[in-house]
C-alpha cells in the first residue's frame with residue numbers, strides 16, 4: 001500500500017488565505033490590523049531565521065509585525081519590563097518569546113508574564129488550562145497544525161486509537177488533548193515507555209514528536225495507519241523527520257513529509273492564534289473564523 005502524502009505546504013497556504021480574509025474583516029470592523037510582536041534574546045542564527053519567517057508570514061496576511069531583538073545578556077527583570085509594556089500596548093494582540101532563551105532567563109517565568117490573552121504560542125498556564133477545560137484560548141500552534149493535516153487528509157478521528165510519542169509542553173501534551181477533544185482514544189508515549197514499537201503498531205493515528213531522526217520504522221506502523229511526523233532533525237544527510245519516510249510510506253495509509261508537512265502549518269497557526277486573539281481582545285463575539 002502506498003500512503004497518501006498529506007501536503008503541509010498546500011494546507012498551510014489554505015490556512016494563510018483564510019487568515020488573510022479574517023484580517024481584512026478585522027480591519028474593516030476595527031480600523032486597525034492585528035499586531036504581532038516577536039521577541040528574540042541573543043543572536044542564535046536558527047532563532048533569527050524563525051523570527052524572520054514569522055514576521056514575514058504575518059506581514060503577508062496583512063498583520064502588523066514587529067521584532068524586538070535583545071542582547072544575549074538581557075536579565076529576567078529587563079525582559080519582564082518589555083513584556084509588561086507589550087501587555088499594556090493596545091495595538092499588540094499577540095507576542096511570543098523565541099525559544100530557547102539564554103540560561104539566565106526562565107521559560108516558566110516568561111510564560112507566566114505574557115498576558116494570557118496575548119499568549120499566541122499558547123504556552124502559559126492559563127492557555128494550557130483553557131485547553132484542558134475546552135475553553136476558548138490560544139492552543140499551541142504545532143498541535144493545531146497536526147489536527148488540520150489529519151482533517152484535510154480525511155483521516156477518521158472519532159474512536160481512533162491515537163498514539164503520541166513525546167510528552168513536551170509544546171507538542172506532545174497539547175497534541176494529546178486535541179486528539180482527545182476530537183474523540184480519539186489517546187496513548188502518550190515517551191522515553192520510558194516499554195516496547196514502543198509494539199505500542200505504535202496499535203495506533204490508527206501515530207504522531208511522532210521526539211527529535212530522533214527516522215526512529216519510527218515501517219515495522220512500527222500498522223498497515224493503513226495515519227503517521228504524522230513532527231520531528232525536525234538536522235543530520236549530515238540533510239533535514240530528517242522522526243519517521244523513516246520511504247519505508248513507512250509503503251505501509252501507512254497517510255503520511256506527512258519532512259520538510260513540507262507539519263512545519264509550514266505551525267507558522268500558519270501562529271497567524272490563526274494572533275487573529276483569534278485580536279478578535280477576542282476586541283470583545284467581538286461575531287468572529288466565526290478559522291477553527292481546527
Ligand code: NDP
Pocket residue numbers: 142165166167168169170171172189190191192193196209210211212230231232233262263264266
Ligand atoms: P522535547 O525534546 O521537548 O521532547 C521530546 C519527547 O520525546 C520527550 O517527551 C521524550 O521523552 C521523548 N523521547 C525522547 N527520546 C525518546 C525515545 N527514544 N523513545 C520515546 N520517546 C522519546 O522535543 P519537542 O516536543 O519540543 O520536539 C520534538 C520534535 O519536534 C523535535 O524534533 C523538534 O525539532 C520538532 N518540532 C517541530 C515543530 C514543527 O513545527 N514541525 C515544532 C516543535 C518541535 P521524555 O519526556 O521521557 O524525555
